[in-house]
Amino acid sequence: MSGDINKYHKELFEVLSKLSTPEECELFLRDLCTIKELDAMAGRIQAAKLLLSGETYEKIIAKTDISSATLSRVSKCVKYGDGYKKFL
Numbered sequence: 631m632s633g634d635i636n637k638y639h640k641e642l643f644e645v646l647s648k649l650s651t652p653e654e655c656e657l658f659l660r661d662l663c664t665i666k667e668l669d670a671m672a673g674r675i676q677a678a679k680l681l682l683s684g685e686t687y688e689k690i691i692a693k694t695d696i697s698s699a700t701l702s703r704v705s706k707c708v709k710y711g712d713g714y715k716k717f718l
Contacts, residue, residue, distance in 0.1 A: 670700075677704045678714040 649655045673696045680690045
């Protein structure tokens with residue numbers, strides 16, 4: 631499967647792009663993901679918002695309960711990526 635990971639990612643992105651409302655997104659993601667996975671994604675979004683607003687790492691970890699490693703990853707994406715800046 632690892633050889634086809636880009637193909638599978640592309641299929642996932644295509645399906646996600648068909649979702650047109652928050653309600654459709656909720657229905658789909660609740661079927662696709664575990665609650666723990668949804669919590670992890672939601673925590674990353676909250677961390678990105680807090681980073682963009684200038685909050686410190688310490689306060690973000692306290693507010694979101696994500697690990698420092700995850701926060702570091704989110705921080706790199708906020709600084710160098712395009713997704714968080716465009717959609718948050």
